[in-house]
Amino acid sequence: MHASLGGPLALALLVGACGCFAEREAAPPIVLSEANARSYQVACATCHARRGIGAPVTGVEADWRERREQGIDALLVHTVDGYRGMPPLGSCGLCTEDDFRALIRYMAGLP
């Protein structure tokens, strides 16, 4: 049923392995579950994998440095309630609070 979307999901999305946060001390790779990897591709990546549209790009240190300083809880509230260009729930209506925390950590490079 999900064969059409399975290819990119099977890549297992390892931010830590891509070297994108190389400016910081090496952190263990952040691995998304299969379900969250699918949510990332379907919802988050629409904006957060696209440069030049104003959204912080996954794995780009300069985009996330100040946002990380706000802490995961602040980022979670912005995600659930919506904030500036960020739509409420990040367009992922099925995501739980735990899912959002995992996805934020993945994109922002938070341990």
Place this chain on the structure above:
Amino acid sequence: MNRRSITRREVLRAALATGASLSLLGSLARAQAQPPAWLDGGPLPWRNWSGFQHCRPARRLGPASEAELAALLRDASGGIRPAGAGHSFSGLVPSDGALVFLDNLAGVVDVDAERLQAEVWAGTRLAQLGPLLDARGQAMPNLPDIDYQTLGGALATSTHGTGALLGSLSSCVVGLTLATPGGELLECDATHNAEVFHAARSSLGALGVVTRFRLQNAPPFKLVEKTAWRDLDELLANLASLRGDNRCFEFYAFPHSQVALEITTNETDVEPYTLGSDDPDGLQLLQTLFALTRRLPGIGTKLYDALLRRSGTTEHADGSYRVLTHPRTTRFNEMEYTVPAEAGPDCLRELLRTIRERELDVCFPIECRYVREDDVWLSMFYRRPGFSISVHQFAELDFAPYFEAVEPVFWKYEGRPHWGKLHGLDAQRLEALYPRFRDFLDVRRALDPRGRLVNAHLHTLLGV
């Protein structure tokens, strides 16, 4: 690809009867202006893309198969609504019962290469669909401006792009499977369960949950989109040639301005390229520019127009699905009505005059598009070529004063409201606008006699 800014077309996209129905729209705006507080650790609320629509569903369901979905519909107690991606501005989704998300029913089911048709799961986001079809040697003939929606949500609301010879997305559906409120899986096309098919191509999610659509596609093709600044009156005088000479043509009119942004899109064989860059803050810049120039009596309007014209243009060539859709990171609320194609310019002029005479403090560009007529029962384009006019307001601002002021202009020109966008009409007035409205209600009643998919908004829309 970099496509927004006040120095480009998006910038400027940005740099940009009264009575019971209006009262309804206004009271909705006031009642929903304060979303419920979200308590850490509690059940998450649901909100739409703009943040205006919201609810606290008792359950959020993500069936992994059609059979599971059918069983959920059959066994659900209380209200149940399909949610799509949450991009509709209208109240189609909110329910305190269960919300159904089809994110687990996404992707291409199969393709018919000879007929250039593809069967696609309804939960597929439009942003994913373009590449999926391209890899299989197909492309949708047209797409809307935004690609965040699920296919199911876009089709349920008769979502459309622009092009005088191009129909809405719903007009490309040649077959579908409907999970009914009774728990059946009903396969429909123009000859099999035809009444349900005609109703379900644009269903408002009121007939059950469509699980998959068979789409009539085209071979993959490339497009080039070009923007140009025009004098609004000159553009309106040339509408016949602009809509006839271009595959896709649309324009943005600017409140309190005499300039317009023309956007033409045509097939091409050139390699992908982009000229001009976009500014993701373009609409905010437009807002600032408008506020500053409004305070300059005598020269403000001329200065505003001059600055708009100097804000640049863009060209972009690529595969069709990459050119037709655009990222939108400034959130807004929107009202859209489709008037008969020939009445479009007069309606737009009266709308702009209303904004000017009432001194409405709005600057968000007004989008104008042509769409071919179709035979989808609840389509805004049913048996009538359309000129769709979309008015927007920034999500953080109260849209009610603006939308209430201009909505009667749309009514005067027999405008049909977009189902996914804000409007103040009820069943009585909608029936007068949509010739097959009664037929749709009959199909709905047969499929959902207990009204389990009817939420408050549908209660108003359908009179049930």
